[in-house]
Amino acid sequence: MSESTTLPFEKKSVGTSPWRVDGIGLVTGSAQFTDDIFLKNMLHAKILGSPHAHARILDIDTSAAEKLPGVVIVLTYKNVPRVPHTTAGQGYPEPSPYDSFMFDTKARFVGDRVACVAAETSEIAEQALKLINVKYEELPAVFDVREAMKDGAPMIHDEPDADGIHDRKHNIAAHYDVEVGSIANGLKEADFVVEEEFETQYAQHCPLEPHVCIGYLDDNHRIVLRTATQVPWHARRIVAQCLQIPVNQIRVIKPRIGGGFGSKQEIILEDLCALITVRTRRPVKIEYTRREEFIASRTRDPSIVKMTIGVKKDGTFTAIDQRVTSWTGGYGGHSLTLLTNVGSKTLPFYRSKNVRFWGDSVYTNLPVTGAYRGYGATQGAFALEQVMDMIADKLGIDPIELHKKNHIQKGETNPMFAALGEGKEGHDNPIQSCGLDECIDRAAAAIGWTKKHRLYQKRDPNAKIKRGIGMACLMQGSGIAGIDMASARIKMNEDGSFNLLMGATDLGTGSDTVLAQIAAQVLGISTDKILTYSSDTDMTPFDKGAYASSTTYVSGGAVKKAAEACLEKILKVAAEMLKEDAADLFCENAAVVSRKTGKKTPYPSIIQRSLYGQNQFQIEGEASHISYVSPPPFAAHFAEVEVDTETGQVRVVDYVAAVDCGVAINPKLAEGQMEGAALNGLSYALCEEMVFDQHGRMLNPSFFDYRLFTTVDAPKIRTILVETYEPSGPFGAKSIAEIGINGPLPALANAIYDACGVRMKKAPFTPERVLAAILAKK
């Protein structure tokens, strides 16, 4: 433990790494993902995407397509309800604009949905798409946010029925600004000011399972959607909204999911599947191809982040100013919240009396951006942590010292927590656990920081291959304070096992296992006695969904409470059986034991009495949970690189990521989250970039042209879990799903600077960019 506090409980299931509860299925191939059921009579649907980045659809003639044998239905703007909505799966009412329609009379990016065909086979559907005759009027397109905001730029959302757009004429989907204290005064007080601008790129999540949804009617003609989603309840609500039917007509089932990383926090296929199912009375499947996954699902928003920090000679900050302009693409699903998260996850990190956030999220005619692991914090950390390195350099001190001097500590809060939340004011967030100093110290020791930082260059200034080392500190959150709620239900079976029915959405992270461990810890049993069933809108209680690093912390809180409610009933029955006071009883090894007399009764006896014996009832517990704080996990990332100064190639030699995760419920899964996020971040920092031509067409929509790191590219990543006790979390836990992806951009940029003295202000750090920077410096 990083802090002297001893845990207020004894670790049993918590703190272990048992086999995943879904593990056997995953390693034997029997796990059932969305597409792994085979329904009779199933239709296959394909979507026609716009070939133009910006065009008015004057008319669509589908008659030839409809005549093609095997075609069952063709959907266009002409035959579907026109309901303004957002595709972003967020709490209701959603904070971002209602600027999307199932089909519109305008295409706003290459690949934008124009029509959909359902047919007997996917080949026929594909063929039918070619027979649809669309009359387009091409419009001037705009691809850069700086151009899109200018007077007279093409107006991307001119439809009168869209709602909640900040400034249509300047294509600003969302804007937010807030100032605490006075930046002007703060900058006057500074001994020096560092002002720098940074820019990140378009990138895609690349879950190996693409978006896929299967719709069918149940016995009572209700719509069932079996879908790869992170947000089953938001999916149900938004589909109901689009089809203008009550939610009671829809059941959403989330099977096993092949990764999401934020991309599946979006309602992209479910509305079409539901409508085709209703209209044809037949099952239907829509599955994105890899190309569609790149251009027509969701992406990471490129952002321009300008940081201005006023610094005193003693290393304290007098002003921190952040100005953000980000690409929302053709639609603004996550525009406002992605924007504010750049600031809300970085600005409260370091002390300053004067802090300002100013941001615009801007429409362009490029693919739609959305939630992606890190959610704006990635872009914010890239800027802030490089500026921290620059400030340390100017002060002539070790960046470790600068971080330790300024970062938020346990017992402190920051006015920006309350000033800047989820697209609006937030909640005060006093820090009750912070193991960042230990993260820094342990990671620095592991990588050998003090023997390397700023020393390589001195050792061999003329080397062709130069080594360097860099670091960055990070914070994220655990769920969205005051908004996101989760619930769970636990019922006891007659052999002493339990069904854990929860809304929480395991998208491959292992949350079913983590949550089962929390329940097992409360109930004094082994994790394998907990049978999990998650995310089915008919069968399990509500959960906000898997996003914003919320599942372990928020959903875990609900599971813990539900297990406690269940235990209370177990103890009550046991008290009757043992003729003792329930207050004297506790559970241990699947039995209830008396503290007073040592008498015990095993779980099967208790539940058998409850189901068949006396005063019969189902022993169960149900609970909901919401938190008004969002305790940040903290992390320190250290990277060592080699830069080939003749080619610009950067090779990561060593990478150490230390994270304050609160109590690690399942250490192996926690490490897995860090390792996966860090590698995704490394791949993003060094090579991942969606490239577009001058017409807005993506040039590299395949894994052949859009390279992801494989085993031979991946450096060895070392993870250090620094445990603290977070009093507001279930058994002291915080959530750490996202934080790890934010480190590689700044840590590598700082390492490249250490190696060869160039500042990489634009990502990714491809050989071309690095070499250009090296040549420019000469």
Add this chain to the structure above:
Amino acid sequence: MNLHVTINNEPKEFICQPTDTLLDLLRREGYSSVKVGCSNGDCGICAVLLNGRTVNSCVVLAAHCQNKKIDTIEGLSKNDGTLHPLQKAFLDEGGAQCGFCTPGLILSAKELLDQNPNPTDADVRDALSGVICRCTGYVKPIAAVLTAAEEMRKAKGGTAA
């Protein structure tokens, strides 16, 4: 056309179209462990063993497999449920996250261990390089393969490296 193949040591006969890929065929016949990742031979999600060698089944024509032996992960564990050491090691080490790429990783590792019972870290990286995993950062899958190799050597009574 009629296709005779051996899948997971069972002789099978299927009727298939000349245009069917091995991936189409396997999924149609219920081998749903073989997943669709890119349909372009780029990601390794649909990897199976064809006469003991890993192939991306999305870019192999079913017709090409006449009289050949195919292994999917469904055939790796024993009928009594006993797991292959690779499967057990993936569970022990936390090598599977979402699990979508796990069959491809495990089958690629099996090909390696069948030929080289004593692989180095670099050997393992090389063997798994055809499969993209977005969840794990490859740390735990690589550890799992090395652990399984050691377990298999021990079971054979050989000496550890």
